[in-house]
Amino acid sequence: MAKSKIFRITPKPVIPEDEKAEMKRLFDNYKNSMKSLRQYFFEQSLKQAESGEVAQMKHRLEDQEHERLMEENRLENEKTAMLREERLKIQAEKTQKNVLASLIKKEREAKQHEIQIEDFLTKQMSTPFIQPENIEKAIEDALANPVNFNFALDLDGYVYRGKETSIDMIPEEKRERLNSN
Template structure:
């Protein structure tokens, strides 16, 4: 039951906290009980760290370094032995054989795929070459047609220019006199009804209504 101390509990506490020896109904303390505070005489005492001689420190360091080196060598040796046994074992050889067969199969598959890709590339390049040649021929034919059309237009323009009345060198003075004798008048007027009257000195009353020209925006 809770809160009841039995004899077994007392014996357990005596074993756990056995810091004295009962002799003739007296307790002779072997050490301080657990949980006891620090003695007043030792409360503010700082224990000094033992100082070792320099040669002893160097010897300890040398022994420790040797120990680490030897243990590392042993670990590397055992690791290499395990790898060697793993590579030469039956299971490892079988795995290596399977990997080699898989590698050969993949290489053959890759070779076939490369051949198919090369054939497709060759066909594509051939088709592109044919299309390029066809476009070049069409462009050349179109350029020839444009040149022929240009030559035809030039020839037609030359013929039209040759058909126009041209003043010869010996007739220049005569043409100038004729132009001075009959000057061109570019003046005109427009009335509210939209009729156009050309000439600066034109008299409206002298122009019959049926001969009048109506202004057109077109």
């Protein structure tokens, strides 16, 4: 609607009384005709339904359609069941392979762990322990080669041996440099 016509109220058309009466009569005739036709068709459909032939035929067709659909459904269910069985069989085989692979891997890791333990034990057994038979020799070696752990290191890499580890007390020329190879 145009903006200029928005608040305009159109007047109701004036129909003469004789035309109005004629239109009402025609409309009433139409309504009565349609009502009687509907009633007639409804009665005819009831008669056909009561006769039974149409109902029996319809029932027979519905039964045949139902049987056909049930057979189709059964075939589809069998097909789906076969596909499901194949899928489950393949999945079971994959699971079995994965389990076997993990068992083999665990066995391999266990064997490798045992080998590492055996290597460690052989290394530990091969290290020289002081036995009662060679204790005197070990004592003589320790007395012949004394080891002094009394030393200090500074940030520049100098080693200060003995009890005098103060930087101020040791002259520069007597400081021992740590070998950095």
